[in-house]
Amino acid sequence: MADAVSIFMSIGLSEQKAKETLKNEALTSTLKKAIEQAQGLLGSASVDKTAGTLLYNMVTRLKDTNRLSFLTEYIITRKITSELQLSAALDFLKSHPQENLDRLEFEIACGVGVVVTPEQIEDAVKTLHSLRFLWCENRFGLCSSGEARTALKWADGKIVKNEVDMQVLHLLGPKTEADLEKKPKAAKPKAAEKDGKSLMEQLRGEALKFHKPGENYKTEGYVVTPNTMNLLKKHLEETGGQVRTRFPPEPNGILHIGHAKAINFNFGFAKANNGICFLRYDDTNPEKEEEKYFTAIREMVEWLGYKPYAVTHASDNFQLLYDLAVDLIRRGHAYVCHQRGEELKGHNVPPSPWRERPVEESLILFDRMRKGMFAEGEVTLRMKMVMEDGKMDPVAYRIKYTPHHRTGDTWCIYPTYDYTHCLCDSIENITHSLCTKEFQSRRSSYFWLCNALDVYCPVQWEYGRLNLTYTVVSKRKIIKLVETGIVRDWDDPRLFTLTALRRRGFPPQAINNFCARVGVTVAQTTMEPHLLEACVREVLNDTAPRAMAVLEPLKVTITNLPTNKEVRVPDFPANEAKGSHVVPFSKTIFIEKSDFREVMEKGYKRLTPDQPVGLRHAGYIISVQRVIKDGCGNVCELEVTCASSDSVEKPKAFIQWVSDPLQCEVRLYERLFLHKNPEDPAEVPAGFLTDINPYSLTVIESALVDRSVGKSKVFDKFQFERVGYFSVDPDSTSEKLVFNRTVTLKEDPGKI
Numbered sequence: 001m002a003d004a005v006s007i008f009m010s011i012g013l014s015e016q017k018a019k020e021t022l023k024n025e026a027l028t029s030t031l032k033k034a035i036e037q038a039q040g041l042l043g044s045a046s047v048d049k050t051a052g053t054l055l056y057n058m059v060t061r062l063k064d065t066n067r068l069s070f071l072t073e074y075i076i077t078r079k080i081t082s083e084l085q086l087s088a089a090l091d092f093l094k095s096h097p098q099e100n101l102d103r104l105e106f107e108i109a110c111g112v113g114v115v116v117t118p119e120q121i122e123d124a125v126k127t128l129h130s131l132r133f134l135w136c137e138n139r140f141g142l143c144s145s146g147e148a149r150t151a152l153k154w155a156d157g158k159i160v161k162n163e164v165d166m167q168v169l170h171l172l173g174p175k176t177e178a179d180l181e182k183k184p185k186a187a188k189p190k191a192a193e194k195d196g197k198s199l200m201e202q203l204r205g206e207a208l209k210f211h212k213p214g215e216n217y218k219t220e221g222y223v224v225t226p227n228t229m230n231l232l233k234k235h236l237e238e239t240g241g242q243v244r245t246r247f248p249p250e251p252n253g254i255l256h257i258g259h260a261k262a263i264n265f266n267f268g269f270a271k272a273n274n275g276i277c278f279l280r281y282d283d284t285n286p287e288k289e290e291e292k293y294f295t296a297i298r299e300m301v302e303w304l305g306y307k308p309y310a311v312t313h314a315s316d317n318f319q320l321l322y323d324l325a326v327d328l329i330r331r332g333h334a335y336v337c338h339q340r341g342e343e344l345k346g347h348n349v350p351p352s353p354w355r356e357r358p359v360e361e362s363l364i365l366f367d368r369m370r371k372g373m374f375a376e377g378e379v380t381l382r383m384k385m386v387m388e389d390g391k392m393d394p395v396a397y398r399i400k401y402t403p404h405h406r407t408g409d410t411w412c413i414y415p416t417y418d419y420t421h422c423l424c425d426s427i428e429n430i431t432h433s434l435c436t437k438e439f440q441s442r443r444s445s446y447f448w449l450c451n452a453l454d455v456y457c458p459v460q461w462e463y464g465r466l467n468l469t470y471t472v473v474s475k476r477k478i479i480k481l482v483e484t485g486i487v488r489d490w491d492d493p494r495l496f497t498l499t500a501l502r503r504r505g506f507p508p509q510a511i512n513n514f515c516a517r518v519g520v521t522v523a524q525t526t527m528e529p530h531l532l533e534a535c536v537r538e539v540l541n542d543t544a545p546r547a548m549a550v551l552e553p554l555k556v557t558i559t560n561l562p563t564n565k566e567v568r569v570p571d572f573p574a575n576e577a578k579g580s581h582v583v584p585f586s587k588t589i590f591i592e593k594s595d596f597r598e599v600m601e602k603g604y605k606r607l608t609p610d611q612p613v614g615l616r617h618a619g620y621i622i623s624v625q626r627v628i629k630d631g632c633g634n635v636c637e638l639e640v641t642c643a644s645s646d647s648v649e650k651p652k653a654f655i656q657w658v659s660d661p662l663q664c665e666v667r668l669y670e671r672l673f674l675h676k677n678p679e680d681p682a683e684v685p686a687g688f689l690t691d692i693n694p695y696s697l698t699v700i701e702s703a704l705v706d707r708s709v710g711k712s713k714v715f716d717k718f719q720f721e722r723v724g725y726f727s728v729d730p731d732s733t734s735e736k737l738v739f740n741r742t743v744t745l746k747e748d749p750g751k752i
Contacts, residue, residue, distance in 0.1 A: 004028065007035055011052025031059045034072050041076045051075055054086055063220060067093050070101075079112045084154065086110075097217045097224040111154035121155055211459055213241045213431045219459045223447045231456045235429055243275025244431045247301065247308075248421070251281045251405075252288035253475035254490040254497045255300045257511070257532070258436075261466040264515040266434050267306035276309035278428055282421070283315050284414050286404040294405075296490075300498040304508045314420050315406045317427055321415050322370070324423060324453055325381060325396060329362045333452045334396060336365035337382045349392060352382065366397075372412045374399055383419070385448050388441040394418045422446040423455070430458045436465040437524060464524040466515070468532070469676040471496045472688055477679070486692055487672070493740050494672040494696050496529075504669065505717050505727025505742030506532075510539040529671070533743045540717060540725045540742065545571035548583070548616065548656040549705040549720040549739075551666055553590040555637045556657075559625065561587045569617045569708070581708040584660045585618055590704050595655045598627060598635060605652040607638075614654035616721060619645050656721045661704035664737040667729065668698040705737070712737060719745075 008018035008031065022028050034055050038047050047055065054075045062068065071089060074080040080089055088110035096106075107113065211219050214236040217228060247266040249255065255263075270277040279301055283289050298311065314321075328334040337352045366381055368374065381397035396419035403409050422445075425433045433446070440462045450457035472478065473496060481487045481495075490497050493504035501511065514535040518525050546569065564586040570576040596607045607613040612623040626639040671693055678688040709718060716728045724745050729738040 004032070007032065011035060011038075011047045011055060012049035013052070013056060027060065030062075030065055030068065031056065034059050034068055037069055037072045038076045041073065047076070050081070051078075054080065054083070057083065058086055058090070061090055062093075064093060064097065064224065074112070079107070080110060082154075084157075085112070094218055095215070098229050114154040116155040118159070121160055210432060210461060213239060213243060216431075216457065216459045221443065221447070222459060223451055223457070225451050225454070227454055228457070231454075235456045239429050239431070242431075243270055243273040244278070244429055245270045245275065245434055246278040246280045246425065246428060246430055248280045248282045248314075248424075249297050250285065250288075251283055251290070251293040251297060252285065253293060253478075254296055254499050256473040256498060257468055257496045257501070258466045258473055259300075260304065260498060260511050261515045261518065262434075262436070263301055263304055263306060264512055265463060265520060267301075267308075269432065269434065270309075271306075275431070277306070278310050278312055278430075279308035280312045280424060280428070281314065282417065282424075283313050283405060284416065284420050286400060286402040286414065289405045291405065296499060300502075303498070303502060304512060312424075312428065313406060314415070314424050315404060317424055318407060318411055318415075320427065321420060321423060322413075324455075325415070325419070326363065326366065328383065328396070328449075328453060329359060329366060329381075331452060332359060332384070334362070334381055334383050336362045336369070337380050337393075338378065339380075341377055344395070352393060355384065355393065369397065369399060369413050370411075372399075372401070376401060381413075383445075383449065383452075385445055385452075387418075387445045388443065394445065418442060418445055419449065422449050422458070422460075423453075425458045426450055426455045429456065433458045433460040435460060435462055437462045437522070438465070462522070464521045466518055467524065467526040468496055469526060469528055470671045470673050470678070471529070472673075472679055473497070474679075477688060480689065484689065486689070493667070493669050502715065503727075503729065504740050505540075505715070505725065506536050507539045507543065507717070510536040513539065534746075536743050537725070537746055540719065544717040544719045544725055545579070545581075546573065546721050547581075547706055547709050547718045548658055549664075549666075549703060549723055549726075550590050550592045550656065550658055550661075551668075551700050551703045551723065552593040553658075553702075553704050554593045554596060554635065556589050556591055556622070557637065557639050558587045558589065558620075558622065558642050559639055560641045567618050569706075583658075583706045583708055586659045589615075589657045589659045590661065591655055591657050593635075596624075596635065596638060606655055612648070612651050614645060614651045615642075615657050616654045618657070621645050621648050621651055656723070658704045658706045660707065662707055662710055662737065664703050664705050664739055665731075666700040666703040666726070666739050666741065668700070668741045670696050670698075672696045703739075705739070709737065717742065 004022055005015065005018045008021055009015060013021070021031065035047065038051070038055060055072065058071050058075065059068075062071065071080070071086075071093075074089065075086075080086055089106070092106055092109045093101075214232050216222055216232060217224050245266045247263055249259065267277045269275075279298060281294060281297070283294075298308075301308065325334065335352070335354055335357050337354045339352055339354075343349070362381075365379065369379055369381070376399045379399065380395045382393040383396050384393060386392050387394060395416050397413045397415055399412055400414050401412050404411060404414075421442075422433070439460070443460045443462070446460050447457055467473075472481075478487075478490060478495065478497070481492075482489055487494060491499035491503045493500050498511075502508075511532070514527075514532045517531070517535065518527060548569070564584065566582045567585045568580050568582050570578075570580045572578040591607070595613070597604055598609065600608045600610055605611075607622070607624065609624045609627065612621050614621050620642040621644075622640040622642050624638055624640050627635055628637040628639065630636045673688070673691045674693050675683045675691050677683050678691040681687075684691045705720070709716075712718075712728045712732075714728050714730050714732060717725065718727075718739075719725050720739075722745070725742040726739040727742050729740050731738045
């Protein structure tokens with residue numbers, strides 16, 4: 001270690017920097033090679049500090065170590081002498097990964113041999129636009145060498161700055177006391193917040209960070225082979241440079257709120273960049289796949305407003321994937337293994353004793369696997385590679401004697417995700433394989449497999465997954481909730497599956513808006529449900545027509561109402577031009593029980609024997625004349641008189657009411673779990689099934705709603721004034737409507 005520190009310090013690194021460098025084995029090894037090559041070029045001379053700094057910076061930023069000798073030579077022979085030239089050289093190499101470089105083109109791109117004289121700098125600075133107008137703008141306020149650096153790309157920055165300072169001094173003279181006074185800083189405009197940008201705006205911005213189609217090799221970590229450029233050229237010929245993404249769910253469960261982000265990102269990124277997005281079912285596990293999942297997944301994608309360019313299946317490519325597996329064996333990159341599944345579990349799995357078996361033997365055995373000559377779990381096909389998480393030789397094919405949903409009994413061997421995913425991306429010419437962060441450990445295997453088979457290799461990009469508190473989204477755990485009768489099915493409105501959110505009444509636009517507010521992040525995001533509910537309220541406030549309903553009715557008889565009449569109620573009181581509906585108004589109406597109190601309490605603003613209240617939209621104020629109670633002493637009816645709102649003092653509150661109403665069922669939902677993280681043993685030691693909120697569902701079977709909603713269809717949405725937002729449930733019949741409470745109102749007057 002001491003020798004290495006001395007070697008690194010010999011090129012100008014501080015002792016601390018040298019020791020920090022030693023912590024990175026790959027960097028240490030590459031830097032040592034660069035120093036050895038430099039000393040070989042210099043002979044007895046030592047590496048000076050300027051060259052040493054450039055060498056260190058080059059090694060830390062160089063992606064293709066095959067170019068190490070090439071760049072070291074240019075630095076040591078003083079053809080590259082500045083950080084600016086080094087950056088230009090690295091950029092050139094990144095965009096020209098092919099082996100045979102055009103040296104002349106390279107040297108022009110990074111300014112090799114360009115000499116800028118002091119006279120050229122002086123002349124260039126004199127012509128600067130900013131100098132000519134300095135006095136008009138403000139003294140010493142525009143003194144920047146940026147324009148000069150643009151005009152003289154390879155000039156020494158310090159010399160350019162000094163020349164600018166000298167000429168400004170000549171024009172304006174020395175700074176005065178007024179110039180030296182601190183000027184108040186102008187307020188910086190606030191950066192646009194994520195939730196102020198649409199998803200399209202965010203994804204167009206994200207495109208600036210991603211590679212352009214056909215420039216996959218510019219991505220960090222992308223492996224370039226001798227045939228890469230030919231494959232990319234062919235890819236561009238087939239796609240025309242079009243952005244291509246895919247959303248690849250497994251059809252063994254229902255999509256949840258986390259998938260909504262994936263759908264928005266994949267379809268949205270393609271749409272924002274005039275590209276296309278495939279819906280591809282990763283149907284390689286026949287034991288768990290059902291038709292209802294295929295149907296529900298597509299339905300949810302389209303419900304969110306996206307139309308796939310094409311619907312494809314991994315099973316479309318079963319024959320091609322098999323042929324590629326045979327090719328992988330022939331190339332010496334895969335082998336048939338007899339280790340059992342239990343032997344392959346854990347982190348310290350022993351190497352397979354069959355890893356080096358002859359290629360011909362593996363080909364024969366793989367053919368026998370295909371023909372059904374082995375039992376399930378008896379043999380697998382494994383790939384010769386080590387994944388980023390240390391997992392060695394992942395399985396490519398396994399045996400399953402289960403009929404496939406689409407291919408029936410044609411196959412008894414099925415490819416794994418690690419084998420299938422990247423190859424299907426390659427087959428479909430995907431440009432950006434967007435996936436959540438947990439797949440980052442598979443990126444190297446993704447690149448390895450495509451390159452091992454010498455096929456077009458897309459680029460995998462990872463982003464942070466979206467999680468919500470107070471819920472579970474695991475397929476296994478939702479099945480437990482269904483099997484134990486805690487929830488009815490995958491679409492129970494207390495869950496956060498997309499089918500459940502639709503049934504509860506969440507508009508797709510609100511879910512998309514929520515995803516936009518969360519933004520495209522690399523870090524995992526955990527959000528509170530109330531943030532999603534806020535997006536729901538925003539949409540429903542503008543789109544859900546108003547109606548009046550009472551959940552716990554109290555009968556009211558208006559003794560002095562001259563005659564029955566009809567009242568016109570605006571669908572959207574804030575914008576009456578958007579329409580209205582008519583409701584009956586008779587001597588018998590119903591109000592909420594909570595809107596009457598027999599004994600006046602401080603701060604209570606609604607109906608009491610001594611306090612009148614207004615009836616929304618009716619134009620009447622009612623006052624209590626008589627309180628009628630049942631045999632148990634409970635208030636069961638009120639007799640009141642009414643007066644025109646124009647003829648009496650304005651009351652403290654107005655309440656909703658119904659007359660000649662429809663009886664309906666109303667379901668009120670609260671959080672399903674009591675704790676934020678029901679899966680966390682630290683919060684819920686006995687497991688998530690013990691954390692159920694006993695009040696997560698309240699059913700009111702005899703609520704009343706005005707007749708304007710009588711012809712509603714399933715999923716129609718309303719704001720029941722002063723109560724909340726509600727959606728028509730699929731359980732509704734022609735005899736009785738069922739409403740789910742979507743969300744409460746933002747500010748509930750019922751709590752005043």
